[in-house]
Amino acid sequence: MKKSTKAVLAAFCGSLALAGVSAQTLPSASFTTLGTNSGPIPNPRRGEPANLLRADGQTILIDAGDGAAWQLGKSGVELGKINTIFISHLHFDHTGGLFAVLGQRFQTLNSTPITIYGPRGTKAVVAGLVTALTASVEGAMNMRARMPGAPGDNIKVVELDDGASFALGQIRVTAASNSHFSATPGSEATKRATLSFRFDTPGRSIVYTGDTGPSAAVEKLAKNADLLVSEIMDPDEAIARRRKQTPDRPEAVWKMISEHFYKEHLSPTEVGLLASRANVKMLVLTHNALPPEIIDRARTQIQANFKGPIQFAEDLNSF
Numbered sequence: 001m002k003k004s005t006k007a008v009l010a011a012f013c014g015s016l017a018l019a020g021v022s023a024q025t026l027p028s029a030s031f032t033t034l035g036t037n038s039g040p041i042p043n044p045r046r047g048e049p050a051n052l053l054r055a056d057g058q059t060i061l062i063d064a065g066d067g068a069a070w071q072l073g074k075s076g077v078e079l080g081k082i083n084t085i086f087i088s089h090l091h092f093d094h095t096g097g098l099f100a101v102l103g104q105r106f107q108t109l110n111s112t113p114i115t116i117y118g119p120r121g122t123k124a125v126v127a128g129l130v131t132a133l134t135a136s137v138e139g140a141m142n143m144r145a146r147m148p149g150a151p152g153d154n155i156k157v158v159e160l161d162d163g164a165s166f167a168l169g170q171i172r173v174t175a176a177s178n179s180h181f182s183a184t185p186g187s188e189a190t191k192r193a194t195l196s197f198r199f200d201t202p203g204r205s206i207v208y209t210g211d212t213g214p215s216a217a218v219e220k221l222a223k224n225a226d227l228l229v230s231e232i233m234d235p236d237e238a239i240a241r242r243r244k245q246t247p248d249r250p251e252a253v254w255k256m257i258s259e260h261f262y263k264e265h266l267s268p269t270e271v272g273l274l275a276s277r278a279n280v281k282m283l284v285l286t287h288n289a290l291p292p293e294i295i296d297r298a299r300t301q302i303q304a305n306f307k308g309p310i311q312f313a314e315d316l317n318s319f
Contacts, residue, residue: 029055029204031229031284033313034071038233038289039093047071047315048093049287051208051229055201056170061085061101062197062208068097069104074316080110084168087118088210089180089194090125099129106133106151113154117173119193123157130155160195162217172200176221178212183263196221207280211287213264214274222278227319231287232271234298235261238289265289268298272305282309284319 032054035047042048048065052075059081061068072079079101088094098116105114116126133151162177180194196218199206207222209230222228238261243254266274275283283306290298295312302310311319 029053029201029206030318031206031208031227032075032318033229033284033286033315034075035065035067036286036288036313036315036317037065037093038231038287039065040091040096042066045315046288048096050097051286052077053199053201053206055199055204056168058084058169058171060168060171060199063088063094063210064096064098064101065093066096069100071315072101079105079108080112083112083114085114085116086173086197087116087122088197088208089119090121091211094210095125098125099132102126102129102151102155103133103136106149107136109147109149111149111154113156115156115158117158117160117175119195120159120161121193122159126155126157127152162195170202172198174198174200174221176217178210178218179215180211180213180264182213183259198222198225207278209266209274211265213262213266214270219274219277222274222280225278225280227282227284228275228278228280229284229286229313229319230271230274231266232268232285232298233261233265233287233289234294235265235267237291237294241291268301269305272302275302275306275308280308282311282319284311284313284317286313288312 032052034050034052037043037046037048039048047067049063050065050068050071051062052072053060053062059077061082061084064085064087069079116122130152137151160175162175164175166173175195175197178194178196194211196207196209196212198221204227205225206227206229207225209218211231212218235258239254239258242257271283271285283302299310
């Protein structure tokens, strides 16, 4: 374990002790950042957004960006152990690995039922992936074609709206619509198609923002959570970098990109305000669009508003 991670863990356990709670007495719960890239451009250091929640004897995949199945393998998690998937929204960087997860389960004759929860539109996405899987059972020489079971067997999809709340065993799940599509032209009809999730496990409350901009609904969802897992980006830096890469884009395009970055994502200052207003105990940053050289500056900007433990996640970190 890295020194910085040890320090964060010590601070977190200290906050529990101050509250009269012993970390040793709490049931096991962990959140693993399988992929921490901001997407959709491939990053040699980071996988696309995907996460793993282990609690109450359950292994739950939260978002499934490209490489999710590969990262699960690195984590020692068999695909058959996953019977629940949550999708925050349907952008490709959060769904690109879902085909591999479903396809590899099917190819290896895995019959474990799986339920996929997501926003409106998730049923259509999964239906398309199931149709694509049929190619693997065509042809007389294909051994999979001789095995029982169709590609869509044992797959259930549940679409969630704002405020949905339900129990998965001893885990209480709550969903809230956020602001990730708030500035997108024509987004009014799909504004409920991007979600943040809260997981109240035995002894731990964990909130995952997914992609969002500033949002009172997410602040309410995260109130008093033990762990807030939030996206982060620096709009000024991101726009300046992209202008250097593609300087010939029309200004109308840059205006649209600027609206998206400022209103539909969280700057370090906005992340700090979210964590502070929600009174969370610990903050983990993922969906990280920041180049390494500005991480320290971003941490300082966050700390101007949030005084608790902060960790910038890397792939395969567990909290």
